[in-house]
Amino acid sequence: MSGVVTLAVDAMGGDHAPGMVVAGLNIAAERHPAARFLLVGDEAKLTPLLRRYKRAAETCTIRHTPDAISNDMKPIAALRNRNASMRIAIDAVAAGEAAGVVSAGNTGALLALAKIVIKTLPGIDRPAIAGITPSARGDVVMLDLGANLTCDARNLVEFAVMGDVFARTVLGLTAPSIGLLNVGSEEQKGDERIRQAADVLKESPIGSQFAGFVEGHDIAAGTTDVIVTDGFTGNVALKTAEGAVRLMNALLRQVFSSSLLGRLAYLLARGRLEHLREWLDPRRYNGAVMVGLDGVVVKSHGGTDAEGFAYAVDVAMDMIVHRFNERIRDGLVRMVGPISAALRRDSDEARRLASAG
Amino acid sequence: MSGVVTLAVDAMGGDHAPGMVVAGLNIAAERHPAARFLLVGDEAKLTPLLRRYKRAAETCTIRHTPDAISNDMKPIAALRNRNASMRIAIDAVAAGEAAGVVSAGNTGALLALAKIVIKTLPGIDRPAIAGITPSARGDVVMLDLGANLTCDARNLVEFAVMGDVFARTVLGLTAPSIGLLNVGSEEQKGDERIRQAADVLKESPIGSQFAGFVEGHDIAAGTTDVIVTDGFTGNVALKTAEGAVRLMNALLRQVFSSSLLGRLAYLLARGRLEHLREWLDPRRYNGAVMVGLDGVVVKSHGGTDAEGFAYAVDVAMDMIVHRFNERIRDGLVRMVGPISAALRRDSDEARRLASAG
Numbered sequence: 001m002s003g004v005v006t007l008a009v010d011a012m013g014g015d016h017a018p019g020m021v022v023a024g025l026n027i028a029a030e031r032h033p034a035a036r037f038l039l040v041g042d043e044a045k046l047t048p049l050l051r052r053y054k055r056a057a058e059t060c061t062i063r064h065t066p067d068a069i070s071n072d073m074k075p076i077a078a079l080r081n082r083n084a085s086m087r088i089a090i091d092a093v094a095a096g097e098a099a100g101v102v103s104a105g106n107t108g109a110l111l112a113l114a115k116i117v118i119k120t121l122p123g124i125d126r127p128a129i130a131g132i133t134p135s136a137r138g139d140v141v142m143l144d145l146g147a148n149l150t151c152d153a154r155n156l157v158e159f160a161v162m163g164d165v166f167a168r169t170v171l172g173l174t175a176p177s178i179g180l181l182n183v184g185s186e187e188q189k190g191d192e193r194i195r196q197a198a199d200v201l202k203e204s205p206i207g208s209q210f211a212g213f214v215e216g217h218d219i220a221a222g223t224t225d226v227i228v229t230d231g232f233t234g235n236v237a238l239k240t241a242e243g244a245v246r247l248m249n250a251l252l253r254q255v256f257s258s259s260l261l262g263r264l265a266y267l268l269a270r271g272r273l274e275h276l277r278e279w280l281d282p283r284r285y286n287g288a289v290m291v292g293l294d295g296v297v298v299k300s301h302g303g304t305d306a307e308g309f310a311y312a313v314d315v316a317m318d319m320i321v322h323r324f325n326e327r328i329r330d331g332l333v334r335m336v337g338p339i340s341a342a343l344r345r346d347s348d349e350a351r352r353l354a355s356a357g
Numbered sequence: 358m359s360g361v362v363t364l365a366v367d368a369m370g371g372d373h374a375p376g377m378v379v380a381g382l383n384i385a386a387e388r389h390p391a392a393r394f395l396l397v398g399d400e401a402k403l404t405p406l407l408r409r410y411k412r413a414a415e416t417c418t419i420r421h422t423p424d425a426i427s428n429d430m431k432p433i434a435a436l437r438n439r440n441a442s443m444r445i446a447i448d449a450v451a452a453g454e455a456a457g458v459v460s461a462g463n464t465g466a467l468l469a470l471a472k473i474v475i476k477t478l479p480g481i482d483r484p485a486i487a488g489i490t491p492s493a494r495g496d497v498v499m500l501d502l503g504a505n506l507t508c509d510a511r512n513l514v515e516f517a518v519m520g521d522v523f524a525r526t527v528l529g530l531t532a533p534s535i536g537l538l539n540v541g542s543e544e545q546k547g548d549e550r551i552r553q554a555a556d557v558l559k560e561s562p563i564g565s566q567f568a569g570f571v572e573g574h575d576i577a578a579g580t581t582d583v584i585v586t587d588g589f590t591g592n593v594a595l596k597t598a599e600g601a602v603r604l605m606n607a608l609l610r611q612v613f614s615s616s617l618l619g620r621l622a623y624l625l626a627r628g629r630l631e632h633l634r635e636w637l638d639p640r641r642y643n644g645a646v647m648v649g650l651d652g653v654v655v656k657s658h659g660g661t662d663a664e665g666f667a668y669a670v671d672v673a674m675d676m677i678v679h680r681f682n683e684r685i686r687d688g689l690v691r692m693v694g695p696i697s698a699a700l701r702r703d704s705d706e707a708r709r710l711a712s713a714g
Contacts, residue, residue: 072543136604146540149548183503183592186429191506191589216596220604229593232548235540236590237597239573244601247493247577248637252609255629265626269619272612280605 005034005320007313008089008098009060011041012068013105015303018045021104024309025060026053031310032317035059038098040085042066063088069109071302078109079116086110090117093295099320100296102287102312110299111147111290118295121325123332126151127292128159129231129299130166132285133238135222141167141176142219142227145288146235156180156197156228157204162291163226164206165331169322170315171225178206179214179224181233189213197228205334245280287312289319291328296320362391362677364670365446365455366417368398369425370462372660375402378461381666382417383410388667389674392416395455397446399423420445426466428659435466436473443467447474450652456677457653459644459669467656468504468647475652478682480689483508484649485516485588486656487523489642490595492579498524498533499576499584502645503592513537513554513585514561519648520583521563522688526679527672528582535563536571536581538590546570554585562691602637644669646676648685653677 009025011018018041025037036059039046043064050057067083081087086105092098094117103110111127120127130143143159143166144151151159160178167176180198182190187198190213201210211224219227219241229237252273256266266273278284282301286308290297296319300312319325366382368375375398382394393416396403400421407414424440438444443462449455451474460467468484477484485501500516500523501508508516517535524533537555539547544555547570558567568581576584576598586594609630613623623630635641639658643665647654653676657669676682 074545134604136607149540181593183506183589188431216593216598217600217603219597220600232540233590233593236538236573236586236594240576240594240597241573241601243574243577244598245605246574247491248602248605250493251633255626255633258629261625262629265622268625269612269622272615272619276608276612 006036006098008038008092008101010086010089010103011039012085013103022049023306026056027310028313029055029059040089075108075112100316102298102316104300114297118293124292129288130291131288137222144231144234146231148231151230153193153196159228161335165328167225169324176225177211178226179211181229182213185213283308287315363393363455365395365449365458367443367446367460368396369442370460379406380663383413384667385670386412386416397442432465432469457673459655459673461657471654475650481649486645487648488645494579501588501591503588505588508587510550510553517585518692522685524582526681533582534568535583536568538586539570542570640665644672
């Protein structure tokens with residue numbers, strides 16, 4: 001890819017901001033020579049940091065604002081503050097000054113601001129949060145991770161379309177398989193809304209990729225490349241899996257540190273154990289994408305460190321360089337007609353049944 | 358505890374039934390000298406099995422029926438078959454012939470039959486499925502695991518009450534802490550129904566045990582002794598955690614088997630690694646309890662083996678010996694009054710606000 005890519009960065013979002021952000025950009029600048037960063041935040045804090053991080057200094061332009069959105073601020077209050085670093089970074093995307101934005105700040109505020117300022121793609125009812133999680137068969141795309149606590153059939157179908165493009169763009173797959181998260185794999189399982197979404201997907205242009213219902217254990221098994229679910233379930237499932245991996249890591253540390261033999265065993269298997277730990281390192285999966293918006297918006301975990309923040313920048317660069325949103329737009333054009341027709345047929349059918357009964 | 362305890366056992370439920378069931382009872386019989394089993398199923402298959410398992414033969418009485426409920430049978434069809442092994446086993450509890458029932462068969466059918474034949478405890482709107490899962494701070498009780506895909510505030514509050522008694526009875530805790538599963542721990546997180554349940558629990562007689570909202574990663578962290586959620590989320594979360602642990606185990610097996618050094622490392626740390634594997638063994642957590650019913654109903658995992666089935670029998674015996682249902686009844690008497698009043702106050706308030714607005 002030729003030419004410079006400008007990314008707006010909320011310097012003040014995250015538990016360890018702005019130090020973690022600038023240190024993260026210092027790492028990212030080396031990995032992405034084409035990247036330039038519009039660093040939005042408090043100049044008095046950022047200038048000394050840029051003095052410390054040389055590569056970041058070469059690629060960052062500071063846009064000063066003293067305001068920031070706190071982690072406990074409600075979205076409605078965040079919308080009112082037009083001078084917050086997060087807001088100005090998002091404005092830069094809407095104005096075409098930046099190709100995307102990365103923030104480790106308040107998720108609810110970021111989503112609300114992005115919806116209002118950047119707006120959703122035509123044909124998308126509600127944006128979703130998509131992320132990547134490790135599995136036995138490679139990385140798996142999962143969405144929604146918390147943007148929409150309740151979803152109807154149409155939302156779930158749209159998430160499947162966006163998950164398909166995400167897996168093609170970020171994981172480089174040609175025909176990713178798609179599963180709908182449920183309490184069982186049999187057709188009659190789940191509630192009305194989830195069964196309706198399955199019916200629509202089966203008949204859709206991505207029907208051949210649709211693998212039907214999957215269950216919780218299918219996430220780590222990697223049964224499908226994309227897992228579609230509502231934001232409540234997706235958020236709980238992702239954090240549950242992270243918690244289980246963290247517990248296993250802590251228990252293994254005990255095994256290998258509690259005795260001389262254990263320490264010796266660790267030394268013998270060290271290479272592979274380190275490799276495993278790195279592969280499962282949550283920082284490697286940092287950078288959730290708000291998909292369905294007319295711009296690239298990446299949310300970094302609030303508690304991450306510089307290394308993790310650099311991974312979130314990787315994700316944003318991937319989305320931009322591989323023209324994620326244009327591909328979603330293309331995918332939607334192909335999908336929206338048939339899907340709307342199917343959903344309409346379904347609700348006509350429901351009305352007919354209701355009036356007949 | 359003195360005297361004999363009779364348990365009705367569905368001999369024909371489960372992927373490896375009836376062989377796995379009889380072999381499981383052979384293990385259980387040794388652990389529970391007071392237990393007698395009413396073994397319901399096909400005599401022609403059971404008699405030769407009992408010839409093979411001596412301890413099971415000494416403690417089992419066969420009640421013959423040729424019928425069984427298949428795994429894909431819908432609950433409504435299961436209700437019609439009055440001669441199925443599962444039905445006859447449940448009838449034995451309702452008739453007072455057995456103190457409880459264990460089945461590894463069709464979950465939906467077991468729940469539907471139990472609700473209709475054994476009935477719910479007075480004051481309980483809907484029974485739930487409760488289970489135990491390992492955490493960094495000991496075993497954690499989680500419910501609902503799939504009996505109710507959607508729940509209102511009242512259901513969640515009742516689950517909390519039953520989870521409290523479950524943790525006291527099975528884990529032997531004196532004042533178990535209780536968390537409500539949500540997408541964040543802040544008070545404004547989640548939907549209306551979950552916030553209403555939190556408000557009610559805070560003001561209830563178990564308010565001092567209520568720790569507020571917990572997130573997915575709190576399950577494995579053991580942040581609270583009891584985790585309350587709806588059946589869809591609980592089912593997905595439990596299976597997600599199981600899947601993550603299974604993945605870690607598979608990856609570790611690779612680390613320790615892929616090279617000579619790895620195998621040597623395993624030998625050095627073997628004792629502790631085996632201990633860890635045993636502690637996380639899903640069979641040890643087999644036996645989900647259908648709580649809120651006027652009898653002890655335990656569901657074993659369908660794919661379990663004899664060892665796992667014996668754990669499900671342990672759970673049933675625990676519930677019976679520690680008089681679980683009587684304690685739930687006592688707990689409810691203490692709780693239902695204040696809870697109903699709080700829910701009524703809340704909905705009066707909502708109505709007032711609605712008519713005012």
